Amino acid sequence: MVNYRYLGNSGFKVSEITYGNWVTHASQVENDAAIATVHAALDAGITTFDTADTYANTAAEEVLAEALKGQRREGLEIFTKVYFPIGPMGPNDHGLSRKHILDGIHGSLRRLNLDYVDLYQAHRYDYETPLEETMQAFADIVRQGKALYIGVSEWTAEQLREGHALARQLGFQLVSNQPQYSMLHRVIEGKVVPASEELGISQIVWSPMAQGVLSGKYLPGQPVPEGSRATDEKSGATFIQRFMKDDVLTAVQRLKPLAEQAGLTMPQLAIAWVLQNPNVAAALVGASRPEQLADTVKASGVTLEPDLLAAIDDALAGVVNDDPAGTYEVSPQTRLV
Template sequence: MEFRRVGASGLAVSEVAYGNWLNHRSDCVQAALDAGITTFHTAAAWPGAEESLATALDGVRRDDLVLCTGVFWAEGTGPNDSGLSRKHLVKSVHGSLRRLGTDYIDVYQLLRFDYQTPLEETFLALSDLVRQGKILYVGTSEWSAEQLLRAAPIAERYDVPFVVNEPHYSMLWRVAESQVMPVCERLGIGQFASVPLAQGVLTGKYRGGRIPAGSRAAGTEEQQVAVRGLLIPEVLDRIELLRGVADDAGLSLAQLGIAWTLQHSGVASAVVGASTPAQVTENAKAAGVRLDLDVLTRIDHLLGVVVQTDPRLTWSPPAGLA
């Protein structure tokens, strides 16, 4: 496993990180540890996710891990059970600490922008939690360039170590490249690349449009919604063309997809989920892979018009929909 610093901070994370959004298997976490992965992502609103991660990591030396969890989505039915208000942040942090069985969170992420809460309120609350030692670093997820520019000086004013943003970023989904990533580079903010395999589509498992048993497209309604928009012939046919590129590079399609995200200098880590330990082991081998210009050019040529680049698709829900 290779490691990178996050933005302008001194925090080192594994190039491949493990996320347990949809799958909470302890054997996958163990496979991640065996592969040298030290960075783990979860969230307070994902049912059972933090507890299952804590159970799987029981016995691992805490200082060897980078635990990332986040807040925004509803954790209850009350009017203060979602968003980025001081009340919800404080409650959510303490809940995450309890469920994770830890005294501190390495990277605490604001998982969407909250249009109903002033940024000053959010970052003042974060500042208090940082001073109390409950949070070490702060990040965002799916924030636009304009939102990041507004937040950075407020974070600096309140001494909040704002070090990372987590966009959806893959060979197919490059909406962060034109605005978000350049702004982050100027601000010293790194990137955690989320969904680098485009909900599993870039692994090639949906070859010919078939839906394998156990895949997200055959899973729960939430899983199906996450992947449905990518299961169209034009996308799947072009992904199939990438097999030759992967073969020439000595990689699987999944490894090619993860390695592609890691070619961007601003990306500190690619956050990947898995449903089997074998997938974790395969994904981890993308760490340290460097793709040459010819490979990158071939990928761009083969994917062509199915690549999404519109920065307006960086998404936070409208007010009231947290």
């Protein structure tokens, strides 16, 4: 079964392998398959589920609600997010203004068929809205009982510090950040993680398998497998391109004997690696087929020895992105609408 970790400096526990439905529900797979995969996650011991209003333009939340119908609400931890354009994408259908945040939580609760979400997250930083306005709206949502905890996604160290200070003034906790993090993409390690450790904020990391590249199925100089994420525009093909370089793919192949020596599959090694970071509370995983989860959940509770971690670094030398400047390039400087 899956282990649990505390989220930030709180008493709230989440499954350290968390199910995310970014590119699967209402997009990559049919609803029946998505529902079967959620049930497989539950059977494997995953109780924490992450979604967002923007996924499949709100449809992913509805699919998740259908999949979780009949489950004991108190035994689930359900996360969603607000920021990106949804619906007809009007001038206030985007960002972190008070209007969009309040419209967002009401819409998400309606689609998820919930009275509250456990964690409500700012999907990006909004440079066009005063941070005080954003944090006040989150404070009101917490006081109204519509969200129990507040988190963010892809905020810089400085933004986390400012947001954390305002949250404390307003009487609630900022408990989490949701950044991209994997063996190949380590930009949070230089500034974001140290600031988060100081502030009592955990990371909920997405793409721990680097969009599937760390599975080892993409081979240098070879055509990509049919039906893989790299071929499907609906399932994140644009995100994976940054890793689809021969030097990266060659380095990833050097991980295969290391995984075998550790008695792990490549996906298990990738997920176990991010969970070695004590500031990581959860690794977000997705699946298009139920059987994929049976493999990945076995990464829970795995300890990678120092010699293995050093060998991984040696294998990937020269292809890892660990420049902290990358954390400043994620949130758009202006809204998209």
